[in-house]
Amino acid sequence: MEIPVVANVLKRGEEVAAKNRATLRAAGVRSVNLMGSPGCGKTALLERTLSSLGGEMRIGVMTGDLTTTRDAERIAALTDRVVQINTGRGCHLVPDQVREGIARFDLAGLELLFLENVGNLICPVGCDLGQDARVGMFSVPEGDDKPAKHPYLVLEADLILLNKSDLLPHVPFDIDVFERDLRAMREDVPLLTMSAVTGEGFDAWLDWLRRLVATRES
């Protein structure tokens, strides 16, 4: 009896993710699943993104966290298009939570939706939420060995961000090692080095988002 039950659970997750994707695409909303360590700067990235693009496109944020609403409060200072998902002990967002979250947005008023995953480099990987693009985010103080140590995220990401470039002078970090390990796994994936605090390298990220939103079907 066990295996069929597990298979049904997996299948149900995939079905819900497919529904999420269909719902968002039909509404002309592009979506990004943002994955990275606790404290790599996901919320800071979104704050600066909203400040930079808020007048140019309509952006919503669904933010996942175990028990607090802190990320959503930070985002709410910049937009009212924000929904907090509390996962409790859950270590990543799941398609059903995103489905419930989507229902809280006025999709007709959105062009881009961020799914800010729970801070975790491992468990969100391989869980399709129905997003258009998966962004894997590292940060300089985590060390230059992170692509090698988190290959599954690297292998599935559509874009890799290396945040906190402003800390390069202050920590042991060899950017050549970081890039070599990344390229050994993925020659093709774009890598953007940036600082969400200083804005260094941020324009390339904004352009990547503009190109994503330009592929909207409606």
Add this chain to the structure above:
Amino acid sequence: MEIPVVANVLKRGEEVAAKNRATLRAAGVRSVNLMGSPGCGKTALLERTLSSLGGEMRIGVMTGDLTTTRDAERIAALTDRVVQINTGRGCHLVPDQVREGIARFDLAGLELLFLENVGNLICPVGCDLGQDARVGMFSVPEGDDKPAKHPYLVLEADLILLNKSDLLPHVPFDIDVFERDLRAMREDVPLLTMSAVTGEGFDAWLDWLRRLVATRES
């Protein structure tokens, strides 16, 4: 059929953890389950600990990582008492892996064993490995909101480390916010602020380890 199966799996994990604890204690080995984010500095902490205490006590390290042996290689430069556990897609160490790892050590030659968990603030929590003490490790660049955002780790830790204090001048981080959130959950837990890079605050950590090892039963 499902619930009994799940219950058996949980029970088996607890039983193996209890066996690990009994084996280590009978051999006079004190053990520490070290949990923290990817890149918070767990391996750097152990490197400096081995350099500082290597001549004073016999220390072993079991280091968990998805697929690489990088942490074990760093530790192996300082001691041959090191075992790498590759968890594959597993997001934390489990008691069975620790059991297998323990068998690789000469326990009679050990006084202290570190179980360096996979970099993850969520999933290792609540999984007893059979350790004597659980250390929850944060780092300054992760931000001052981490205790509030990771309450389950805070609630079960026997010691909280705040690493990378050398980066305090370079990042937005309010130590009062960090401490206030921590103390709201745990008045009692010791907090040690330190830098494994500069050695600032490291003596208090070494003394904590000395006190732990002094409680050995044989």
